Amino acid sequence: MTSDHDMLWHRCAYLGRVLLPLVDKEPWRQARRHENLQAWGIDTAAGERLIETFAALAAHAVAVDASLSVAGLDAVSLRVVADAATGKRDYELLAGLPSTFADDRDGHIINVFRLYIYKGGQYSHQLTQLSTELRHALLVLAERAPIPSPTCGDVFRRAAEAGLTQ
Template sequence: MTSDHDMLWTRCARLGHVLLPLMDQEPWRQARRHENLRTWGIDTAEGEQLIEVFAALAAHAIAAETSVSAAEFDALPLSAVADAATGTRDIDLLAGLPDTFADSRDGQTVGLFRLYAYKGGQSSRWLFQLSRELRHTLIVLAERSPVPSPTCGGVFRLAAQAGLPQ
């Protein structure tokens, strides 16, 4: 039986997985993001995986902080996730994660995030830059929303409308 904690991480990871494909509905946004990643010295594939996991970590941190269950996750405001992405220390985002991950790629990327968070130096700078990129992504998606206070559930609805895998 899957615990609520594991289901919550699954919802958070799902949010991270749909953000960039939603953002890339305007193809120029992907080109700009790739250019930024290259300018910062970050491999584009690795950078995008880190952004996905960063989103999941930020959503998980704010959900845990506000005692949001997996069933209530869809009501979590995007603005709270954006604030957690830039307002929570990188190492604090790692608190309370599941011991194992259903998606091995997520587990590997969380490990890379953990390495960057503890390594410091240039790695910390990369995480800072990725946090800003994630915040920008969340703000753009929030601005596209037809409702005044968009939520994680709204992002999932946009993803379904765009035909992204659920």
């Protein structure tokens, strides 16, 4: 049986996975992001996976800090997640994570994220650059929304409409 905490992480990870495909509805955004990643010396595929993970970690941190349930995540503003992405220390994003992950890829990329934090130096700088890129992506989605304060639930609805599966 899956715990509420594991389900919360799964939902946050889904937010991370759908974020970039939704932002990339305007193809030039992906090209710009790829240029940024290359300029920063970050492999494109690894950088995009880290951005997805950063989004999941930021959403999870907000939910854990507010003691939200899985359903409560839907009401979290994208701007709050964007603020957490750049306002929390990297290691603060790791607090409250599940001890194991149903998807081995999540466990692996979390370990990569931890390694970046612990190595410091250029890796820490790259995390800062990735957090800025994530914040930008979240704000792009927020600005595109037809409502004034879009939430994670709105992103989930757009992802379902776009056929992005969980």
